[in-house]
Amino acid sequence: MAETVRLVESQGPLDDAQVLRALVATGADGGQSGWLMSRAWQLGRRLGLDQQLQRWQSMAGAALLALVGLVLLGALGAAGSVVHSGRTVNAVAALFSLLGLHAVTLALWLVGLVAPWPSSGGALGRLWLELVARLSNGRKANAANLLQASVNLLRRERLAPWLFGCVSHTVWALSFVVMLAALGFAFSFQAYRLTWETTILSPDFFVTFVRATGWLPGALGFPVPDTATLLAPGAASADQRAWAWWLIGCVAIYGLLPRALLAVFCAAWWRRRAAALRLDTADPYYRGLLARRDALQPAAVVDAEQPWQAARPGHAPVPGKGAAVVGFELPPELAVLSVAGDVWSRRISGTSAERSEVLEALRAFAPARLLLVCHAASSPDRGTARFVREAAEHASAASLLLAGAAVSPQDAARWTDWLGAARLEGIALLTDEADGRAWLEGATHG
Template sequence: MRGFTCEGTLLTNTALRESVFPDAVITEAIRWTEEKGPLDDTEVLRAALARTSDAPARITARALLLGERIGLQSELARARQWAPWVLLGLVALIVMAGLGLAGNVVGGGERHINVIVALASLLGLHALTLLLWLAGLWLPLGAFSTSSLGWIWLSLTARVAGGKRGQAPVLVRAATRLLARARLLPWALGLVSHGIWSLSFAVVLAALLFALAFRSYTLSWETTILDPAFFVHAVQVLGWAPSQIGFPVPDAATVLSPSPGAAGQRTWALWLTGCIVVYGLLPRLALVLLSAAVWHRRRAALRPDWSEPYYRKLMARFAALAPPAIVDADPGRAPGSAPAGLSPSQLRDAVFVIGFELPADTPWPPEGLPAAITPAQVQRIDGSAPARRALLDRLAEARPRAVLLVCHAASSPDRGTERFLREVLAHCGECRLWLAPAARDASGADAPQRWIDWLQGTGLARVAATPRLEDALQGLGTPP
């Protein structure tokens, strides 16, 4: 059972990690969508508010609900389904291009290969795109990322999944902004691009080695204006790195010879192959591994910037809708120290009904009070210090056997409410709390329970609280 639980937890955590980036993309996409105008989210806000108490999670939940309404999730799902097929098609095109390039090098009818021209044709575009990718690492938003195969793959996937009228542009914009903020844009696109280039070089090398192994070619160099010593030096410099992993380098005599023998031709062929491996295949393979490592390390940062004004405004809207919470609790007194109140011999047969800090639209006095409670015993105060002091002086003089304190159920009990309640308890025999709803009150059903929990937490559990006036008045009309 423990193993099953651990396995289930692992699968759940994996699923959560996999859903973080898509949820972040939807959240950012809603943000860009609302740049053109806010969406109607009255019901969505309340639904998101009920799901969680965490502000970023509420914003994400709101975005997901709005995304379902305008079709973002369905389009993102289509993009994820099409992405492997688009990548496969792109790989097929690159492989065919690689085969064509290799064929141009070794497919001549005279079977003569100019090694310098062959090397430039096989590595030229690779070197240019690699330099652009490296430049994109230090420039904002990966300025040259649109020239990479990764960007082409992303754009084609969005176009195929969304069509001409889909939501693909806003999803692509959201995804690239998230990647750029996490400093992952060139690495994510590079992971795809370097992978495709690696496969292309592998195909080129396989075709080149096959042709060189089973056909006879003449490899040489040609020039009209360059000094032969230049080629000797260039071959030595370019061959140094391949020589470190075992590839031979033609010596000066072989380079300068107009018709080197079979051994010289073999050295030229291996030198050309070694240059393609070292300057083409190996850098791309190394960058694939590096891009994957950087992605794994930084993927936790793929989330919206919650400090931006758009998200701060949403947080404020959620805060305005949230039910009031108990605030300003008194940290200096341990719970359980409620006043004992007056002894039965000190009490008089009187019952007071006190409205405390009630909204202006609350009907007063309450209907249905017992006839034994005279108007002089029904008072309402605004909570100011003079009003409280005058009422407490009146209670100290009257010493009633019971006090019914009337409070607004949707209000938040705080330290001032607690102090006043304790002072009332000190001047009577029993205190009850009626949690009255105001006119047009929209407070939730959990409001009375919030007060009851607060009474328990502040050590005032002896104060009976109820939202029903009938329950609060039970037994107060006549003396016990």
């Protein structure tokens, strides 16, 4: 379904806005592949592809039976050409006529596994798929896209040899069952003379050929003509029963047995490969769809601020001495608070390098009191909160002084609310420079 929708959209994108919104709203799970297949299924239902797939499933068995019927007629015809050509049958020629086409098609299938070409995978299997499509009204545009997408998927994922091979080997195995039944019935109730004839070949060739082909059937219990019968197959004393069993054994061992085993093997391998089939989410088409999905996702906070605590376990500041003043993002016309005595003072504009340098210095200094000076008229943001929190962790106590020509009550209230919202209630807010100096002097004279 997903590959068919992809093929349809290669001719022009479908209107999927409503489908995407519904999938995002319902939170469709299953990962990227699950979301892509849910979208394809919704669009496929709108195109009627689900009904087409149901018709395919209902017609698959009927198409297989029709194909089996045609092949069985061919098998009966092949067996009939052997037993109805007269009471004298050229055994070697009969063997080639019964196994010749089978051997050629089997060899082509085996070669296709090693060096695949576009049409490899089993002629009967491809014929079966075409028959299913035609019986399912494959002349419609969507049905044609479904057939083409199926063939493309089978070829790309190297599934065609196993699916088509399973169908082909199964049909061939059934044909050999019918062929053996016809031969057994004819040899049981009719008297035939099986022999070999030649114009240019020596008798030794046929003797070697019959012994070589009869070795495996003989090992499995089938009678094989003896030496006298091989040298004089037309003699009245020749064992015609052994010739008949040699022909039946060769058809069973070299025809029915490999086809039956390969049908079982292909079916098992097909189930394994099909169960592991996944969409290629790295494909540009699917990457584009996933990008559209991500664009419709609601915004979410991925780096939430963590509440600050003045004495978190394992992070409590080491009791220090002295005082420090840091002017943070102050306008050029405002000077950092001047304090009498030995006070460590810095002024930063807020760049990442300056913040890292000051935080490293505070960590090494570990002041008893740290006064952070900020512009009262400015609006604090997440960057301000992060710096205040990290700087305060390196001091025993920290306060924030609002600087400006005149700090209004509105500015003070706004900063107070901000400290509460940022979970920085442990930091005192000062609005007067004299209060700031007095608070720092407690460290310089303590």
